[in-house]
Amino acid sequence: MPFSFPRRRAGLAAACAAAALALYGCGADPAPKAATVPQVATLTVERSSVPLALELPGRTAPFLLAEVRARVDGIVQDRRFTEGADVRKGDPLYLIDPAPYRAALSSAQATLQRARANLVSSTSQLERYKVLVGGNAVSKQAFDNAEAAQLQAAADVAAAEAAVTTARINLGYTSVTAPIAGRSSVSQVTQGAYVQAGSATLLTTIQQLDPMYVDLQQSSAEGLALRRDIASGSLKLEGAGKAQVRLKLEDGSTYAHPGILEFSGVTVDRDTGSVTLRARFPNPDKLLLPGMFVRASVEQGVRQGVVRVPATAVTRNPQGEATVMLVGGGNKTEVRTVQASALVDGHWLVEHGLKDGERLIVSGVQKLRPGIVVTPRAAAPRRLATAPAAAAPPTAPAAR
Template identity: 60%
Template sequence: MYPYKTHRCGANLAASLALLSLAACGPAKQAAPAPAAPQVSVITARRTSVPVSTELPGRTSAYLVAQVRARVDGIVQKRSFQEGADVKANQALYQIDPAPYRAALDSVLAARQKAEANLAAASSQAERYKVLIGGNAVSKQAYDNAVAAQGQAAADVAAARAAVASAGINLGYTSVASPITGRSSVSQVTQGAYVQASAATLLTTVQQIDPIYVDLNQPSIAGLQLRRDVASGQVKLNGAGQAKVTLTLEDGSQYPLAGTLQFNGVTVDPSTGSVTVRAIFPNPKYVLLPGMFVHARIEQGVNNQAFLVPVSGVSHNPQGQATAFVVGPDRKVVQRTLQAQDMAGGSWVVTAGLNEGDKVIVSGGQKVQAGMLVDASEAPNPVQPPPAPVPAPGAPAGPHSPAPAIVASK
């Protein structure tokens, strides 16, 4: 019985050794192939000239505002205009009862005639005494009195003439005229109302709104940054009359007419840290009304050292900083932190963080990370630089132009 078991165990051992031998003689297992490098599209960063602009909020205000007030006391007899209608300069708006002022004028006219008659009599007497004193027919005292009476009569005539002029002015004030050409507002008084000169009763307001002002608020740091860029030569300012301003209205629509920059404030508001920037716009159709909220875009210079990067090539990290992936000469991806605060022509304007000739990833960046190897190909349609501001006819341009009010930032 024991020899049989030994023979069976030996047979099993031989079979196992045979299988191991066959396995050892088989082909070796091959390693898994390395993954292919991601395909990305890039653009080559090139410095270009980009208009320096800034967007500022603001409100419209009338070009001229005239508060029409009463300058004499009296009852309003008539209103001669339609509320909200356009009025011309010197057009009559109200009529205040002129009767008492016409009577006052007649009274001073009579007083002037009396004074002129007295002057004529005093002058004649002075002339006669002048002849008689030569023959000692009158005393020297009498002659002096006649000359003094003549001077007093002349002064009375001058006072009477001034009173006539004053009475005439007051009579003229009874017809209330518009001091400017513009659009009238609501009338504050009606026929039969009593107005007073001492209280300067407000009758109505006339506003000229063509052209119209737009008052903007600019952070003082923006002007400070632009001054630094100008001093370093990075930004070249346009001429004073070339700063183009465009408006976006409250409903998001674009105002069709461009405006011009008037001035930049010289005092910083301590409560807001901003300065006032004023622009002027033509308003022939009265689309803009005083008090409207608008956004203005001011183009005032050119940055010759900027890069334009498509929106697809720029992202933002959790800290809010703009970043981009750049492909290095060794095909490795490097992440750069950029300074990109403005947009132009649908692309980010990058002022720092890139170098001339950098390969910026604009497509396929979502599947790469810093340090990865990639296969890069040039994007077929690189971004085009936006048009630079066109100098106004006859206005100086270039770095030697007169320095305008500084409002824009990079």
């Protein structure tokens, strides 16, 4: 009896071990996982012509800008316009005290009358001396003196006439008018202020807002590349007219009216290394105001014979070169180095490295390796590539 319990325990352990071996032998081994072939979205390589546009920063500037300044000295008696209102060319803006200039005009006119009277007397005396000198009634010297006096009187008349004209001009300057049509700004002087012609006192500013200029800054390197592309024929200019320009405003909205490129500067700024471009835009609603920051899209032409490759399909190798992945023979992947020149609307423009008809992988490129077999499927046109669907998990073995 003392040894019965250990024997029973050892027998139970042996029975359990046998049962476990039996169960293990009866159970089927799980099936090995089948190797899944990844699916990839592909696009067929096809060359086309793509219009190019360059986005540049810029600021708006008025079409015409006139600083209205005093041209005579005096006291401002009246301001005849509303600040910030539109004015027409010739509209009165200010009145400077005209009394001193009226008096100066009257004095000049009196001097002119006196000079004309003196001219009449000198001319009559000269005519008499012409008759008398022929009969030796007067000396030749007296005749010469009379002729000189007549010429001097004529010169005095001319000087007096010029003085009258000057006085009349100065009197006209007392009524300050708008030199251009446009929108007035804040008045820099008030009634009772003393203005001077010598210091050209600023009275106000007028800006013409329709049309409106936009001054853009383009790097000299971009301009050089553009000229090279045009010379080589890879970039073709559209038509013979001026390039169209479109604007994006400060709030991100697109300006409704397209503009045209007026000119391109010929001097590179030494500090910024950029060239100024100027575009002209209609501004009928006065939405554009001087000094606004904008971004302009300038048409450059049409890039010939390029392949539009989605940005997600282009990667960079350690050397910094652009690479893409293709589906080659036997549906095996291969890596190709390409020349990507510009990024337009989320697509790289590839000039060299691809051939028409090749299948370009546009999804899951980062997860693929060269030389593996894939299942290609056509990608949806004009859409960004998406990652391939995950493979379904293997079915679990049925429990016995």
